[in-house]
Amino acid sequence: MKTRVGYFRNARYTFKFIRELSSFIIALYSIYLLTLLYYYHMTLSDAILAGPLQMVLAIIALVFALIHSISWLYLMPRIVKVKVGGKELNINLVFGLLILIFLIITTIILVILI
Amino acid sequence: MNKSHALTWLLFAGTATIAALLFPAFLIYSQIAPALGLDIKNVLNELSNNILFKLIFFIVIGSVIYHGFYRFKAILQEQAPSHEGIIEIMMIALAIIFVLLALAVVILL
Amino acid sequence: MTEAKIFVRRYDPETKKSWISEYNVPVEGDTMVLDALVYIKNKIDRTLTFRYSCRMAICGSCGMVINGRPMLACQTKVAEIRTPIVVEPLYNFDVIKDLVVDMDVFMHYLKEMKPYIIRKEEPKEIIVKSEQQEPIINPSACINCMLCYAACPVFGYDQTFKGPAALSLLYRYLMDPIDQGREERLKIANDKDAVWKCSFWGECSNACPKNVDPAFNIQRMKLMLGLSSLK
Numbered sequence: 001m002k003t004r005v006g007y008f009r010n011a012r013y014t015f016k017f018i019r020e021l022s023s024f025i026i027a028l029y030s031i032y033l034l035t036l037l038y039y040y041h042m043t044l045s046d047a048i049l050a051g052p053l054q055m056v057l058a059i060i061a062l063v064f065a066l067i068h069s070i071s072w073l074y075l076m077p078r079i080v081k082v083k084v085g086g087k088e089l090n091i092n093l094v095f096g097l098l099i100l101i102f103l104i105i106t107t108i109i110l111v112i113l114i
Numbered sequence: 115m116n117k118s119h120a121l122t123w124l125l126f127a128g129t130a131t132i133a134a135l136l137f138p139a140f141l142i143y144s145q146i147a148p149a150l151g152l153d154i155k156n157v158l159n160e161l162s163n164n165i166l167f168k169l170i171f172f173i174v175i176g177s178v179i180y181h182g183f184y185r186f187k188a189i190l191q192e193q194a195p196s197h198e199g200i201i202e203i204m205m206i207a208l209a210i211i212f213v214l215l216a217l218a219v220v221i222l223l
Numbered sequence: 224m225t226e227a228k229i230f231v232r233r234y235d236p237e238t239k240k241s242w243i244s245e246y247n248v249p250v251e252g253d254t255m256v257l258d259a260l261v262y263i264k265n266k267i268d269r270t271l272t273f274r275y276s277c278r279m280a281i282c283g284s285c286g287m288v289i290n291g292r293p294m295l296a297c298q299t300k301v302a303e304i305r306t307p308i309v310v311e312p313l314y315n316f317d318v319i320k321d322l323v324v325d326m327d328v329f330m331h332y333l334k335e336m337k338p339y340i341i342r343k344e345e346p347k348e349i350i351v352k353s354e355q356q357e358p359i360i361n362p363s364a365c366i367n368c369m370l371c372y373a374a375c376p377v378f379g380y381d382q383t384f385k386g387p388a389a390l391s392l393l394y395r396y397l398m399d400p401i402d403q404g405r406e407e408r409l410k411i412a413n414d415k416d417a418v419w420k421c422s423f424w425g426e427c428s429n430a431c432p433k434n435v436d437p438a439f440n441i442q443r444m445k446l447m448l449g450l451s452s453l454k
Contacts, residue, residue: 001234001239001241001317001318002314002315002316002317002318003288003311003312003314003315004314004315004379004380005314005315005373005374005375005376005378005379005426006376006379006380007376009291009376010291013376013424013426016424016425016426017376020185020188020189020422021185021186021189023133023178023181023182023185023186024182024183024185024186024189025182026133026137026178026182027178027179027180027181027182027183027186027212028182030175030178030179030182030216031179031212031215033175034175034212034215034216034219037219038215038218038219038222058141061141062138062141062142065133065137065138065141066138068133068134069133069134069135069137069138072130072131072134073134075423075425076131078425078436078438078439078442079439079442079443079446080446101135102134102135102138105135105136105139106138106139106142109136109139109140109143110139110142110143115409115410115413116413117452119413119415119419119448120413120445120448120449120451120452121449121452121453123419123445123448123449124449124450124452124453127445127446127449188422189422191381191420192376192377192380192381192420192422193380195380195381195383198415
């Protein structure tokens, strides 16, 4: 007799599984975008905005992308310890800095594009 | 020592960082800009001819694809441990194919 | 003195039947779940079977699932957890009887990690500075309680995965300043059933009662292997 811990043991495990799966969902969305660009000869703007379906898919992809990005930035300081002047920085501080970098990069990209 | 696992994982970790930092911005722009009343059609169509934009777009999309397939490979291997070898080959091969497809599409953009 | 209701998942290996037994146990403010189980065995039901030894979170014997979480029974206060209390054997392991699980697979993986100092030559004296010891202090705290294995979904689906504690032990010896078996240990880490099966769920580190961070230790070994593969 054995009880197995699976992906859906409790809410936290389920969220972590969704997080794991989210990267694949975003990959599928990217392939979908490429299909629109190549197979249907759409322009980039049409591929993202062509119709309600494309917009809904883009929003779903965005939600999953944000879940995955923020959780990855949360995990990064746990793998690579950051040292300043020989002293290890607090993990949560590094996470905060990574989020700041993420927001800055996002803002720069948006400013350039807009 | 067999380096295949290490190399594929290193690529996975690298693409995670690129995808995490850059992909949401691309999607946010595509959603927020129209809501702000900005006409992104011309901007995106113009950028589609810019080599730097194409390169960045390919790196981001390629990273997202590779990262997603590598992660899904791990899920499949956990579910079918007796077939982990074939799953590894299949999923990495699929990832490479789709990344090359992304390169082709971006060049033709 | 109040009473607490405790449900215990039982298992009889002869009949292969599993059932839930219900007990009412008198408890005080500082009663641990282990104290309650010992009371049950002494005063209510002598057939209840479970492992325990030190009662002070050093031996790792009393690892079990309490209210759905892998925990040490000697370290879990009845007053601080939700009642009624549900006690089950550790997840992901074959149950021998009641709350006792088969540890063989775990012991086997521990041995595979070569958990001893490997030396190529034996000098008269080795001086180790405290900063050199720093990386091994955390992984050395492991008490082999197997809570991390019970929390790991990867081990749950695939028992060929070496698991958090064994790999953390490997990391401990990899980082030991007096160990000279780096090449051997990296080869063990590079095995397809070793670090590469870890999906970094992090539940092992959440479950650890000694604050060992097996998830981090495994990712560090992945990074070591990744960077050395570029050379």
